[in-house]
Amino acid sequence: MVVRLAVIGGSGLYDLRDLKGAKxxxxxxPFGAPSSPVRVGxxxxxxxxxxxxxxxxxxxxxxxxxxxxxxxxxxxLGVRQVVGTSSVGSLKxxxxxxxxxxxxxxxxxxxxxxxxxxxxxxxxxTLDEPMRAAIASTAKAHGARVRSxxxxxxxxxxxxxxxxEIRLLRDYADVVGMTMASEATLAAExxxxxxxxxxxxxxxxxxxxxxxxxxxxxxxxxxxxxxxxRLIGPLVAALSTKSGRI
Ligand code: HPA
Numbered sequence: 634m635v636v637r638l639a640v641i642g643g644s645g646l647y648d649l650r651d652l653k654g655a656k657x658x659x660x661x662x663p664f665g666a667p668s669s670p671v672r673v674g675x676x677x678x679x680x681x682x683x684x685x686x687x688x689x690x691x692x693x694x695x696x697x698x699x700x701x702x703x704x705x706x707x708x709x710l711g712v713r714q715v716v717g718t719s720s721v722g723s724l725k726x727x728x729x730x731x732x733x734x735x736x737x738x739x740x741x742x743x744x745x746x747x748x749x750x751x752x753x754x755x756x757x758x759t760l761d762e763p764m765r766a767a768i769a770s771t772a773k774a775h776g777a778r779v780r781s782x783x784x785x786x787x788x789x790x791x792x793x794x795x796x797x798e799i800r801l802l803r804d805y806a807d808v809v810g811m812t813m814a815s816e817a818t819l820a821a822e823x824x825x826x827x828x829x830x831x832x833x834x835x836x837x838x839x840x841x842x843x844x845x846x847x848x849x850x851x852x853x854x855x856x857x858x859x860x861x862x863r864l865i866g867p868l869v870a871a872l873s874t875k876s877g878r879i
Contacts, residue, residue: 635711636673638872639682640865641703641816644720644851645832645858647685651676651866655683660709664701668693671706676869682710686717686812695790695811700746704819714764714826714872717816718861720854721785721808722837722845724799730853733861734783734808734831735769736760741787741814748822758814758821764828764872771871772830775864783807785831787814793847796839809837830864832857 640649649655655674660667669685684703687693707715721734728734737760769781786806788794794802794809802809813829820827834853838845 636680636682637711637713638679638869639684639707639710639712639715641684641686641715641717643686643718643812643858644691645854646718646862647689647691648672649676649681649683649865650862652681652683658710660706662702662705662709664705665699667702667706668698671710673710676866679869679873681869682707682712698812700812700815700819701748704816704823704825708823708825712825714761715816715820716764716768716868716872717813717827717829718858719810719813719829719831720834720850720857721810721831722835722840722850723808723833724786724803724837724840725807726836726840728780728783728807728833730833730835731857732778732780732833733772734780734833735765735772736785736808736813736829736831737762737765737782739785739787739814739817740806741818744787744789744815746815746819748819754822756818756821758818760817761826761828764826767871768828768830768868771868772864775867777860777864780807783831785810785813785829787811793845794838799837799839803837803840808833830861830868832861
């Protein structure tokens with residue numbers, strides 16, 4: 634079975650309610666095992682693979698996610714398009730928790746994973762534009778408040794950022810998270826189209842007057858992730874037609 638589309642679920646999204654007849658595939662890669670077995674099933678007419686980025690039960694912290702194994706395993710299945718969902722903090726006061734953001738670009742100055750340790754290869758990383766547009770319009774059509782373009786800044790984690798770090802980032806980016814840029818970079822290296830749907834789960838440290846607590850982020854993730862889970866079905870349908878690749 635060839636699977637063209639995959640979803641990597643971020644914090645709070647550990648399975649897909651619309652994935653029918655799903656079977657787990659344990660895939661070994663030259664980079665080790667992916668974060669979780671890959672669930673392969675069907676959404677409508679489309680074969681879809683699902684991978685929980687932080688493992689089932691959220692056991693893998695962001696700086697220990699084996700992004701190389703995750704992307705490699707999906708490509709092994711034949712995947713050409715990956716949608717990653719990610720929890721983020723907002724760097725802008727008008728981008729409020731509860732909203733969604735669909736990045737068109739990212740910055741990641743410190744975390745640069747690669748498949749090319751032994752070869753001189755320099756890719757130009759990008760997020761897939763037709764996928765971004767399809768994600769943004771589908772989310773809007775389903776009633777979400779969406780920032781259709783956003784710059785994602787990646788920090789390494791696991792700690793949250795200092796206020797000074799956020800002051801530095803806020804002029805150059807809209808949201809901050811710990812994983813998406815690494816995934817997008819590796820996808821570019823293996824020729825897989827990648828786009829991201831971010832749930833804004835908090836204001837980044839110092840953006841709001843109220844102190845930032847990880848417990849608040851986790852409780853927001855629970856409700857935003859289930860809303861994103863409901864969007865995946867329509868999103869798969871839109872991606873398989875509008876972005877025209879599967
Ligand atoms: N910073 C980094 N990663 C995050 C945040 C944040 O404020 N919120 C959710 N993921």
